Amino acid sequence: MSQTASKVSVGIIGASGYSGEELVRILLGHPGVDLTAVTSRQYAGQTLAQIFPRFASNPKARQIRFSEPNAELVARQANVVFLALPHGVAAEFARPLLQNGCRVIDLSADFRLREGSVYKEFYAHDHPAPELLSEAVYGLPEYYRDKIKSAVLVASPGCYPTSILLPTLPLLKAGLIEPGEIIADSLSGVSGAGKKAEVDYLFVECNESVRPYGIPKHRHLSEIEQEMSIVSGSPVQIQFTPHLIPVNRGILSTLYFRLKAHLRADPGLESKISGAYAGYASEPFVRVLEGKSLPDTKNVVGTNFVEFAWRVDPRTGRLIVVSAIDNIVKGASGQAVQSFNIMCGISETTGLV
Amino acid sequence: MSQTASKVSVGIIGASGYSGEELVRILLGHPGVDLTAVTSRQYAGQTLAQIFPRFASNPKARQIRFSEPNAELVARQANVVFLALPHGVAAEFARPLLQNGCRVIDLSADFRLREGSVYKEFYAHDHPAPELLSEAVYGLPEYYRDKIKSAVLVASPGCYPTSILLPTLPLLKAGLIEPGEIIADSLSGVSGAGKKAEVDYLFVECNESVRPYGIPKHRHLSEIEQEMSIVSGSPVQIQFTPHLIPVNRGILSTLYFRLKAHLRADPGLESKISGAYAGYASEPFVRVLEGKSLPDTKNVVGTNFVEFAWRVDPRTGRLIVVSAIDNIVKGASGQAVQSFNIMCGISETTGLV
């Protein structure tokens, strides 16, 4: 239990939800981390072991106690701080943490958008810390690895955006698809709704049920379109429909792309698509399925992998791509730790496999 | 939609939970019922169709609106009133309803116990209407059919007690088992916890989980032991352990009985057990399984049936009985309507098959 000088002292603010619990799980097992502060208004004074019975036999979890969320205090205990807080609340904590010299990885949506005006359009209130937007780096390692290295503020991507952007961006970049014709149909496990005591997320309301929500303008659209627009070089608007399905974890996104007209009869089409994805061969957490395999959330749940498969439909001229992630790992806490590893010069997969 | 004179006007107070919704379902389809009042503080002003989308195409459900729960008002609209309220609250409504001439069928625990002192022991407060306890009839039709006929106040049994009492009482009555050695191990679907916004009953907390609770002294023990004691002729104490399992509906109770010592070597043992259950052959909602069949909640969910099977274990001298019911139907609303039919002289299975 003694900490060596080489470990990074880490804090988590807002550690009581599902993403927070997963951060705790990953960081307790991370050899480069010394978890020095975890906060929760609700659980202050209790140990991690008491609140998360799953970790009850972990000596560190029996020792570490939740404290009240106090940015200044946490800043004295940790060099890197994860924020696992609701949208709107995270920004309030980021400012003092940064002022006190911490590097911050925010799992909320607060710093994902480059423009305060887009934030206001989608989140219906003024951005709480607009001066920090230009400092934030979007924490999608496959696209922003270099910027993440030196970032002081990382905005870790949303779960839906992660499942949609990773299979889409290479196609946009390679100019294979019509940017204005993208449809993303996504299915999420119930943990995506958070650990909130609401009737809608009771077992009886979700089990033996499947339902759409947030049609047609879900908040996550804003960051998806922002990143697609950047890669495309011009504004992209997409269609996005999220659904709630009765699994604890996992997002499956089925993506419909219109192939550029000149490619439909191109005999080299399939190798162009493979080529667009070739860069992912060196990515530690991206898996492009081959042959007849199709994604299944059960193959990625509990891991930081995204897996996807693609099919050309010659009848319709569309390219169909289906991706799967664990919404709490690659879609939240795992990806945040991936950024953490990059920021700290630690091997990127540490603590994640 | 015109009401004929032969229909009974019926009200439901507290119709917003799972038992209330099931009462609505059954009573909307009941040919002898004119549903004239349904109350819910939370939903007052809205139609049944708006709150319960499942009934959205039912013309009556589109017409009937929830009103504020007001006993006097309901008493003017209905001759028979179902109370689907939390324990402790039901009694407050029962008194004015009875004073205003209604007959009352209470689904809560408020009137199930004969002694206010036992109520206080198990529910930790004085009984709110002790003067009514002697008027109440325990609404287990298989045992109290005659009293139910003329009852003005029926205390409909709890879900666990129904699943345990029906297979046990005949054995006690026939003197086949040791009354002091009964163990009931019960598994309940999550609807048994009600439609409460509590973290413990969120999908993610219940799915892929099974857990005991209320050990060793669950409130339902009181009515189970009361009814067993009555049939036994002397006080009975049993062991009872409820568990929560990830299904919407259904209770499975596994019952362990010690056979009386003189019966263990009795070659007529099995026919004595069959004989004890023979009376159930004429019961419309009791199914004693034969041959190799064992109960499965999926065979009774959505119905008012209890099914059970029994096995003698010659190695241990025990009799094992396993029973299954739908906790919301035979364990709550269905059984309450069964009592209603008896009270009103309607064929007992009306609206229930």
Add this chain to the structure above:
Amino acid sequence: MSQTASKVSVGIIGASGYSGEELVRILLGHPGVDLTAVTSRQYAGQTLAQIFPRFASNPKARQIRFSEPNAELVARQANVVFLALPHGVAAEFARPLLQNGCRVIDLSADFRLREGSVYKEFYAHDHPAPELLSEAVYGLPEYYRDKIKSAVLVASPGCYPTSILLPTLPLLKAGLIEPGEIIADSLSGVSGAGKKAEVDYLFVECNESVRPYGIPKHRHLSEIEQEMSIVSGSPVQIQFTPHLIPVNRGILSTLYFRLKAHLRADPGLESKISGAYAGYASEPFVRVLEGKSLPDTKNVVGTNFVEFAWRVDPRTGRLIVVSAIDNIVKGASGQAVQSFNIMCGISETTGLV
């Protein structure tokens, strides 16, 4: 149990799967039906009650025994015969049944296509009874009610097609959407895979899992495109992706339509859409949701209803429609009985509510 002259004698060939069991359930409770023959190679000799424990207390189910599937024999016992058999097998039974004067309602895909060549393209073998294709009526009551009345052979629609066609056909008919730009993204419960002993459909393989299959050319495409083409007046090709989700029953289809260009700025657009669906107001089993309501499979499971809601997305110029059905009821056995009622001049909702 005595049968009156007014009842129709009915047989079911292949009653051992999920659709067969549901047919049994509906027909046992149908006041206009005398169920005279049920066949199953596997269960011949056993009663319905023995094979389907859910019906164990139903006197008819305790009496009726499965027989070997013999078309001539069944033709002597029944005037109307339901075929709940695998694709390819149904046609073999239909021919002798029709020759012996029965009217036939086939739940398989064998008679849904008008052209044997399309059948061969999608089912990979010659049609087993091409001479009957012209006699068959597609059993979607909302579109073929008049033809169903006098049909001798009804091809009851597939589950996915039902969920997709009912919300789409009115839009095509009204000319509101581009016929060449339709995308249907569907989620099905596991009962859709049938009661087959295959590892892929084991509990452990399906629970906590969601996965696509049959991309990009599922067999059901053929009947969907056929019916859309008929209404459109020209060939329609659509995009269709089915997925398997961990629920027993239910299909949710999310449909993406491109609005005709001239309608995008039309202030009357929403009322035109409402108008297109206005005809459904008189349909007994179609529910167009209003206000903020969105479909949820749990609101239709166990019923013969389809419910759907629509949203215009002004950002993208698309119309999104989401529909929900019970794949075994409106998607199979319930819809087949709806056709039966129409064929026999019985009120269309009999046995279905």
Add this chain to the structure above:
Amino acid sequence: MSQTASKVSVGIIGASGYSGEELVRILLGHPGVDLTAVTSRQYAGQTLAQIFPRFASNPKARQIRFSEPNAELVARQANVVFLALPHGVAAEFARPLLQNGCRVIDLSADFRLREGSVYKEFYAHDHPAPELLSEAVYGLPEYYRDKIKSAVLVASPGCYPTSILLPTLPLLKAGLIEPGEIIADSLSGVSGAGKKAEVDYLFVECNESVRPYGIPKHRHLSEIEQEMSIVSGSPVQIQFTPHLIPVNRGILSTLYFRLKAHLRADPGLESKISGAYAGYASEPFVRVLEGKSLPDTKNVVGTNFVEFAWRVDPRTGRLIVVSAIDNIVKGASGQAVQSFNIMCGISETTGLV
């Protein structure tokens, strides 16, 4: 990927079921293991990555291919061999492996019983290798750690027995309970039934269902009673009822014990019980819950922990203990690796946390 001399070369025979897959998972990540052979008749020639998509990105899983199950061949490749085969088949492989100098860890029931006659009573055929029974060590590390160290043949315990024995043996040893009055009521996830293509274990048959089976004489009784008898010093017969519940993984056992009569009024009773369990404080995978905590399978799934809690019921004089394990980890593959670590002088928790 280079193997150091210090790694143990390991084989798995029968690696295609759920326990086999879990062994693969654990051993691929085990720093002291060089997995040199995995066999499967069904999958011979394919890589682990192809058959288990979850491991598709693991370089070793992409390299290692299933071979035909051939004991002699495996013996040349591995020093320690795990058998994850059906009962009755494992023994055939154990003999040649042992003859060729391998140490064997068998996950089946073949070597768990000391007496061939008991095997025959419960498994209904002669033991296939009775001469090996005396060599086998029952692989419950908490009780046989020393013998496991030097064992050449370890019979890894069954899942139900593990969940029952660990909480029971200390009570028997301390003489606190009546050995003849033990009742074990157990609930198992569906993976316990194996990866067999049988209708009974289809998603639709298990979901929204709970059912008992194997009443009253399940095969696992034999090893449970054997081990209890050894600790008691005289023959013990218990009551055991297994049930199937709709979760993938996890066993919850609720155990009913009759306290010795002289202890019922003993004010030191609770400390005696605590004392009986005190030895578990040093066990790396046993967690005795304190305070108000009760077990929940979700707290142990995916881990090698057993957790349990106990309650005295002063009303009935019984002690209730509830335990939870992951049936595939502590109940199968994890516990087998725990034995492996002990056999090989590797730290006992290696690869398991």
